[in-house]
Amino acid sequence: MTDIYWFGAGVFILALLSIGSLFVGVIDLTFTDIWRDPQAVRLIGISRFPRTAAALISGGALAVAGSVMQMLVRNRFVEPMTAGTGQGAALGVLLVTIWMPQATIFTKMALASVTALISSLGFLAIVRRLPPSQPLLVPLVGLVYGGIIGAGVLFVAYQADLLQYISVWLNGEFSGVLRGRYELLWLTGAGAVLTYFAADQFATVGMGQAVTTVGIIPFVGLVVPNIISRLRGDNLRRTLPLVAVLGAVLTLGSDMLGRVIRAPFEIPVGTVLGVTGAVIFLWLIYRAPSYE
């Protein structure tokens, strides 16, 4: 029963953050401008709302995907970068850039999410064969598996002088999000919802799409499921909404921080979360679980 209250509190915080996010940006915008200034409404429609939505959806979907993935392989330390998903996405971006440089951003994202999915499925196939008595093998195998794909990507990208290009694609960042440039994420969001109601297989699809649309956002898929499971246990049917809300809060909050810290310049959300996520993760390790 208390899960309902937790969920309610999370949604309330999320709503506050979302409204706040609409008013955080380079151009000054206050609440009253909405009635006085038609330009303000336009700005929200073009830039602020898409960015807020992108952060909410990708944060929520990544956390849900991480949660389900960790359940599937029965290991708590699996996330996109330790399951070959990120590296698979990088491989897709690289291949499509070399073979079809003229392809639109949408085509590139779509193809990259396919390679990300294939790469994640490959990880799942390998992990199935591991002995269940050796849980540490899963993240280790994941690291090696991702490392091999990543090394191949690095080698080809270096030879083709595409290293910076690949790193920009993969660095989690919302500064380029505008109306018309993020809509693939709604599919990701739908995938996360489907995951809850129906089939767990959608989780891996969603993870791949989020990674290719906004880049790698570290720790969300790792830290959030672990926090929730420490606090509220492992019954996914009950806790998945909480996971989604906390993932969205963390991602949107970090993106807002990234907009504010060096305003009017940007700090990529991936960088902010890399720092905050590490702190939260340490806290998680040293704190005893409260849910017995």
Add this chain to the structure above:
Amino acid sequence: MLRAISLCFMTMAAPVFAETTTIETYAGPMDVSVLPDRIAVFDIAALDTLDALGVAVHGVVSPLYVDYVQHSVQNADNVGTLFEPDFEAIATGNYDLLIAGGRSSRVALDLTKIAPTIDMTIWEDTVGQGLDRLDAYGDVFGKQAEAAALRSAFQDALDTAKQAMSDEGNALIVMTNGPTISAYGANGRFGWLHTAMDIPEAVAAVEQATHGEAISFEFILDANPDVLIVIDRAAAIGQDGVTAAVTLDNELVRQTTAWANGNVIYLNSANVYISGGGIQSMTQIVSQFAATFSDG
């Protein structure tokens, strides 16, 4: 015995040809033997200026990234890449002078062990150092008259560009890299565009950062520059996937004065990014400003 004789001969022979001149390099003033016979070049800005002077190059890195110097190096041997010199090829190439700089600056010390090496990196004061390098090459290769002519041609082009830009208002330099953008200021890597042509900055606070400051499209709208100077990073590395125009053509940038008046200049990114500071590159860029913004 034979070795002793040949060693003796080499040490004696060296001073005979060694008429030297002192030139300014990135590592400070250096004595360099004039009229070296075989040279290898590891910096595209250097190659640009040498090409303009009509100096023959016998070894060069690959790929070059810029196309206008390809013809002058068709018969040159490959000596590796900008980041990874092929030390064996350099050792067997019997070069009298190696010219490093920019991206190859960090291997200049290693190159010194094979043959006399000068580091001709151009940094911060692009125009001043670019012209210094031009003069230095003129001295080393006995092309002082050609160097002087190139210098004055550049000055003329720069004056014309200054004239054209004097009534255009302020500007913002942005670089597009795939779907994201960053801004550069008057102190940064491309700052000479502001300082040399006296173009005021639309935003004064853009700090010096090699890879620019990450910005949002709102930043461009808020700065509302009169002129938008665009460099496409992806095009600079031979990729024309998302062109800069596609990235910038959105509902926010369209509201700026620069976009509304068509005052958006897309620089040949290889010229500004790879061969920046080369005399042909600089002359071409300021001429492009003059042509784009000339009155009438």
